[in-house]
Amino acid sequence: MVNTVADQQRVMDEVEALLSARSVSARRKSAVRLALDELLSNVIQYAYDDGGVHRIGVKIDPGIPFVLAIEDDGRPFDPLSDAPAPVLEGPVEDRPVGGLGLHLLRSMGMEMDYRREKGRNILRVVFPGE
Helix, strand or coil: CECCHHHHHHHHHHHHHHHHHCCCCHHHHHHHHHHHHHHHHHHHHHCCCCCCCCEEEEEEECCCCCEEEEEECCCCCCCCCCCCCCCCCCCHHHCCCCCHHHHHHHHCCCEEEEEEECCEEEEEEECCCC
16 A cells, blocks of 8 residues: 555455455454554554655454554654553643554554564554454
8 A cells, every 4th residue: 555544545445355255253353443544544644754655565464363564664663662652641632642542452452563674664463362
């Protein structure tokens, strides 16, 4: 895909069709949609400063464990250590932006790992068993 919201929606629809064709449970589909939407949104919004078109890779291994990987050529950024910790207390309007999406994914039992390889960010999400 490329770094546009329109392409993000296209990929979300394709993943939904793939998961349905493989009879993936509604619970797993919901978790994958949430993770994919959150992570792709972050890449599209924050990874690029040049306004150009960039390719983003999305890979899914629906085996055991179920794994989602997102790969981009954006600026080096490890969301697992570089993203701000979420502020969970106080009025929502007073909280700084950032970190809530990853916090939510972790709270759902997803394990994540990041690496930078050949000029690309690679974030891998391993979903908990059902």
